[in-house]
Amino acid sequence: MISRRPLLALPTLLAAPALAQSDTRPSITIAVQKISNTNTLEPLREQSNVGERVFYSSLWEGLIGRDWLGDLSARPGLATEWRRISDSVLELKLRPGVRFHNGDEMTAEDVAFSFGRVRMFGNTPATAQGRTIPVGEGIPTPRPGKELPPEVPAIARRAFPALERVEVVDRLTVRFHNATPDVTLEGRLSRYGADVVSRRGYEEAATWLDWARKPITTGPYKVVDYRADAVLTLVAHDDYWGGRPPVRQIRFVEVPEVASRINGLLSGDYTFACDIPPDQIASIERNRAFEVQGGTILNHRLTVFDKNHAVLRDPRVRRAFTHAIDRQAIVDALWAGRTEVPKGLQWPFYGDMLIQDWTVPRFDLAEARRLLREANYRGEPIPYRLLNNYYTNQTATAQVLTEMWRAAGLNVQIEMKENWAQVLERTPSRAVRDWSNSAAFNDPVSSLVNQHGPNGQQQQVGEWTNEEMNRLSVELETSTDRERRKAVFRRLLEICEREDPAYTVLHQNATFTAKRRDTRWKASPAFAMDFRPGNFGS
């Protein structure tokens, strides 16, 4: 017996191939060194640059977005406007008509869920300057398989340490209540990891891992297939609020070898080849059909000091290090001039918090030698723990640096290490190492305080501390007096980069992406790759 139901569906079935054929948008393949370090697509688990490339702005979106093709400043995202109710309360109006990948319309309930305990904070308490903040919200018990990995709440709390709750005012209005005054709340909402998920999408996933590998978000592309360490396939989300995405399918393929990525681009297998080392740019562009785009990103390379080391205890020795580096020579020789020496640990997108007249310590060998003489340094060996090119050009930079330091009289000896645990191991021989610092949002709290302040890694692993720095860090986090905040920031730079160096900035980091010249696409000044309407094809 023939049912009527299949017959009713027939017109749709017949139309489907025609619709597919009429979709003339291109499919693209992007060769990357790594898709995700953690084999998940959850920004609160995958804290990496490579994650940023895949997540933004293809997959994840926050309430406050970024100008990915401009200066990365804040832009309306899933919220169209926001205003301060008080120093600690921020109200945001949600964009109407935003659809998740599962077809649901985004509401204030989804936003509150995204910043709630089930998805973000687990049973961690909100804290402010060490004070635990009581919250009225009960701590739910997740069902088996939906428990958060323990590092997720820890990371979420680092991003929003004093967030008490998100209040649903009406269907399209939310209020973020912070326990303390915080002028950086808007910035925090634009940061990596402050994204909105579909509540239903989260709750319907069988396990946390299932969800984290196929999150239901609002981005212009949605996940259809993710094979860890191999390939991630996204397809256009045609109900995207920002317009019809210009690409039908994006495949991120993991190609660990640089030569293989470049060969794949040249042979036409890949549309883009990412993570191109600077020394390969000229050879790629020798073929006029190809070009390398990209440049500086919101990340600075640093040399970090352990002030507990017997020699480095005297700040004059550390200051000598900072003056003995010809940073521009490193930029010219190893980066083909395609990055720059920044104004210390800050970025122009700080806006009015940028200290315009601040610079890195000047290259001055005579000053370095004078400081070493004053410190009575006698050429004792100073270990330099080094990873093999974890950062672009890392080993070559280290070799150049040791020679520059040698010219000033510093006897720095490279010790190759295999991983970060070995680099950070707390022993008397820990002295100098490499690091980088990113600005998660447009305020120095996100970089200087986050990594070098009282709760930053450098202090928590016992490399460095400074009482004044710690006191002023709290003030920078909580003060609402913008002039005072700027003065505090300047003082923090003086302490950390001049008086009692915790680190010294080498250069701004950069990332490079190769493609055919006739592929119309513009790189963002970030790891993120933008394939939203307007940035691909005609």
Place this chain on the structure above:
Amino acid sequence: MLRFLASRLFRAALTIAMVVTFAFIVLRLSGDPAQIIMGADAPPEAVVAFRAAWGLDDPLWQQYFRYFAAILNGDLGRSMRDGRDAIDLVAERIPATLALTIPALFIKLALGIPAGVVAALHRNSFIDRAVMALAVAGFTVPSFVLGLLLVLVFAVQLGWLPSGGQESWRHAILPVITLGVGGAAVLARFTRSAMLEVLGQSYIRTASAKGVPWGAVVRNHALPNAAIPTVTIVGFMVGSLIAGAVVVESVFSWPGVGRLLVVAVANRDLAVVQCILLLVAATMVVSNLVVDLLYGVLDPRLRAAPQGAH
């Protein structure tokens, strides 16, 4: 026979236990998986939480015995990167690796053994020198160099084949050739040496003197006797089917067991590394066992000798 098998299996279990212990010690003493997996910029409290969740803050001996007890219960553990069962992660990669290593093994056998035999039969001739020159080249050129050369020629210049990936059978051609060439060169050299040794034996002279046609002498007397060292090498090649393509998988972005091993070692993802090592050790043990049995088939004298005498 049963005693022989039991003895071999006991030795195999001991070997595997030693491999697992060695890997545990080396991996755990050379880095903290929490710091490595979470990355350089992870908040310290996240690293601490990770460590506690995976029992990495327990004394090392406790971690070791816990791990060993789990193995004995058939639990090979979970990946610390995403919490999935290690055995599932490894199992889903095995077909991809075998898709390269089995065809490559056939290439090794099909090219290497005949080349070695031909070279031996034409000792010191032009053919011998040509075959051996090719064998030395195939043996000495590293697989990543050969792989990249093949990509440059057949993918970049000629555009005939894809440069990497795993989408179709065409993607397997270059990695299979890369794997096959090196192994064929090794086999050719071993086969030639074995054949030359056998061809110099008195029973070969005797057979020829009796008027047996040269082809029959080679087929019936030389080849079976020369097969034993070759079978030993082939046994090793079969044993390395699971994880014998680490470099080639990286060059050709082929998501097999080799790539998984590299990532797991880099991340100190102990359960995954151990799971692969167990599989490799088990494959090697079975392969060696089969080789031992084949010795008896190929050489009746070994069949008659008391076990363990060879």
